[in-house]
Amino acid sequence: MTFTSMKPLSFDLASESRQVKGFTTTHWRVVELQPGERGPWALDLQLYLTERAAYRFNLSARTPRLFVRCGEAGQAPRPSAITASQEVAASWLDGEQQVLEADMPLAIQAWLEAYLARHGEAPPEGGKKKRKGAGRAQELNP
Numbered sequence: 212m213t214f215t216s217m218k219p220l221s222f223d224l225a226s227e228s229r230q231v232k233g234f235t236t237t238h239w240r241v242v243e244l245q246p247g248e249r250g251p252w253a254l255d256l257q258l259y260l261t262e263r264a265a266y267r268f269n270l271s272a273r274t275p276r277l278f279v280r281c282g283e284a285g286q287a288p289r290p291s292a293i294t295a296s297q298e299v300a301a302s303w304l305d306g307e308q309q310v311l312e313a314d315m316p317l318a319i320q321a322w323l324e325a326y327l328a329r330h331g332e333a334p335p336e337g338g339k340k341k342r343k344g345a346g347r348a349q350e351l352n353p
Contacts (some may be wrong), residue, residue: 216258218322220277221250222313224288239288241279241313254279254293257317258326264333265296268309275315284309294350297324 222244225239245249256277258266269275278300281288284307294300295315303310315323 216326217255218246218319219248219253220256220319221245221248221253221277222280222282222290222328223251224311226292236260237313238280238281239309241277241311244277244313246318252290254290256293256295258295258323260330262294262296262299263327263330265298266327267332269295269297269315270320270323270327274285275320277319279313281309282319283307295319307310 222241225240225242226239229236229238247253274298275295278294278297279290279305280292280294280300282288286309288309289309290311292303300310300312
């Protein structure tokens with residue numbers, strides 16, 4: 212059996228107008244997210260070994276999510292990337308990118324579990340090891 216760390220996902224975007232403090236805003240959301248390349252938008256979900264802890268954290272949530280980067284905030288969305296890592300999505304938001312969320316389909320959850328089973332869970336992050344006495348003031352011999 213061949214295992215790949217990339218899977219195409221297709222989806223569409225839907226908008227709705229909302230009233231916020233007397234102003235009308237447009238809210239976008241991801242709809243009809245499914246494996247394959249059948250929708251109006253298709254992006255490859257690429258998994259990375261360095262993100263395994265983030266994938267486990269996401270899968271352990273009550274509702275695992277996928278995150279779609281959609282260009283600069285305040286502009287019409289143009290999807291350009293998708294991730295299962297909340298850490299990656301947070302970095303996109305820090306870069307003032309628009310990020311939309313969607314429930315992760317069960318098929319993708321199973322694929323992600325298989326990826327973690329095949330490559331192992333992320334190693335525990337320990338603190339830095341210091342040399343004995345490092346960082347402490349030392350007496351100087353005159």
